[in-house]
Amino acid sequence: MAEEAIKLGGKKKSTFMDKVREMLPEGGNLNLCLTCGACASGCPATGLEGMDPRKFLRMAALGMDEEITTTPWVWMCSMCQRCIYVCPMKINIPQLVYYARQSWPREKRPKGILGSCDMALKHDTCSAMGASEDDFQFVVEDVLEEYRAAQPEFAEMEAPINKQGAEFYLNQNSREPVTEPDEMVPLWKILHLVGADWTYGTKGWAAENYCMFLADDDAWRHIVEVKKKAVEDLACKVWLNTE
Amino acid sequence: MTPNFEIKSIIQYYAQWIREGKLKVNSDWNKDLKVTFTVQDPCQLVRKSFGDPVAEDLRFVVKTVVGEENFIEMYPNRSNNFCCGGGGGYLQSGYAEQRREYGRIKAEQILATGAAYCITPCHNCHAQVHDLSDVHGHKWQTVHLWTLICLALGILGPKERAYLGEDLAEVNMFHPEQE
Numbered sequence: 001m002a003e004e005a006i007k008l009g010g011k012k013k014s015t016f017m018d019k020v021r022e023m024l025p026e027g028g029n030l031n032l033c034l035t036c037g038a039c040a041s042g043c044p045a046t047g048l049e050g051m052d053p054r055k056f057l058r059m060a061a062l063g064m065d066e067e068i069t070t071t072p073w074v075w076m077c078s079m080c081q082r083c084i085y086v087c088p089m090k091i092n093i094p095q096l097v098y099y100a101r102q103s104w105p106r107e108k109r110p111k112g113i114l115g116s117c118d119m120a121l122k123h124d125t126c127s128a129m130g131a132s133e134d135d136f137q138f139v140v141e142d143v144l145e146e147y148r149a150a151q152p153e154f155a156e157m158e159a160p161i162n163k164q165g166a167e168f169y170l171n172q173n174s175r176e177p178v179t180e181p182d183e184m185v186p187l188w189k190i191l192h193l194v195g196a197d198w199t200y201g202t203k204g205w206a207a208e209n210y211c212m213f214l215a216d217d218d219a220w221r222h223i224v225e226v227k228k229k230a231v232e233d234l235a236c237k238v239w240l241n242t243e
Numbered sequence: 244m245t246p247n248f249e250i251k252s253i254i255q256y257y258a259q260w261i262r263e264g265k266l267k268v269n270s271d272w273n274k275d276l277k278v279t280f281t282v283q284d285p286c287q288l289v290r291k292s293f294g295d296p297v298a299e300d301l302r303f304v305v306k307t308v309v310g311e312e313n314f315i316e317m318y319p320n321r322s323n324n325f326c327c328g329g330g331g332g333y334l335q336s337g338y339a340e341q342r343r344e345y346g347r348i349k350a351e352q353i354l355a356t357g358a359a360y361c362i363t364p365c366h367n368c369h370a371q372v373h374d375l376s377d378v379h380g381h382k383w384q385t386v387h388l389w390t391l392i393c394l395a396l397g398i399l400g401p402k403e404r405a406y407l408g409e410d411l412a413e414v415n416m417f418h419p420e421q422e
Binding site for chain 2: 042044045048049072075076077078079080081082085086110111112113115116147150151153154169170173175180182183185186187189190193194195196207208210213214224225228231232236237238239240241242243
């Protein structure tokens, strides 16, 4: 038997996981993993790039920073949070994935996500497809006019824009006004029939936020602030997310 | 950053308006047709935002509109549902092959229901589930709830039917001359 206990040398170096733990409430429970694998067994991203959520967390815990901050798997996890839902210790693996995304140089992150975020920063509409305030207003008014004429039962239907004090501020994914405007109409009809007091805003109407997916905190915050201000400037009571 | 307004989903209001009698919709249109539907619980709406209560609202609306006997649940569901692979920026990430492999679980879940339609009350889910249908031989159609509500109300015109299949293309047509 050994006379002395084995001593591990040196001070433990700070790892990527340590940094993330400091940023999360309760440390994201990142050091509580029981290695049970409930996360990996129910994750659709398991197997892609030879990775899965448990493996990703174990690699982070082992200080394999190089591997986890460079694997493209972080862009193949949708951060859907099912792993947290099934985890007995409620470990926040998606947040670890988010910070791993953030460790990529901005220009090296996926071009489509980057482009969609940058496009959204161009106008206060926050549209990832680059639709401006005027574009949006034109499409909405044009479509409304067409349907009021073609379907006389809806001659009185409205699609208000910037209506001060409306109860609902309705957002809209850019795809509808930009590529399939007729898809906006069924929702307008429903709102008309129930007598909802609603409005769009020329600012902040776009529902999407690719800056969040890009893991660009400043841009993400900017988008959320523009949208929040748009709802508050119109003094609406409810920010209504569409389908 | 605390807002001075509430954040809600239109799904919650569809349910409320039906309960209050403001949205007078029913499933009579589907009594004889018996077209079957399943529903995708969007992660952002259910697991990540409002939890199982909104999943119940969603089912209440769907069953009211298509008929309880024509609704088929996929498993697992509600807060335990699998992500379809449309979230997190996946659709714009450039990893299309991996996104479709990720979505294989969702496609198998939908196929196991045998339903003719998958209702996707989320834009990302709609795009992804629609694409998954494309790569799995078009065995199901992918629709928004607003389309079905207006179909049931008899106020869905010819240009508002982009996502309906041939079986429903002409059903309850409103202003067919608008074409």
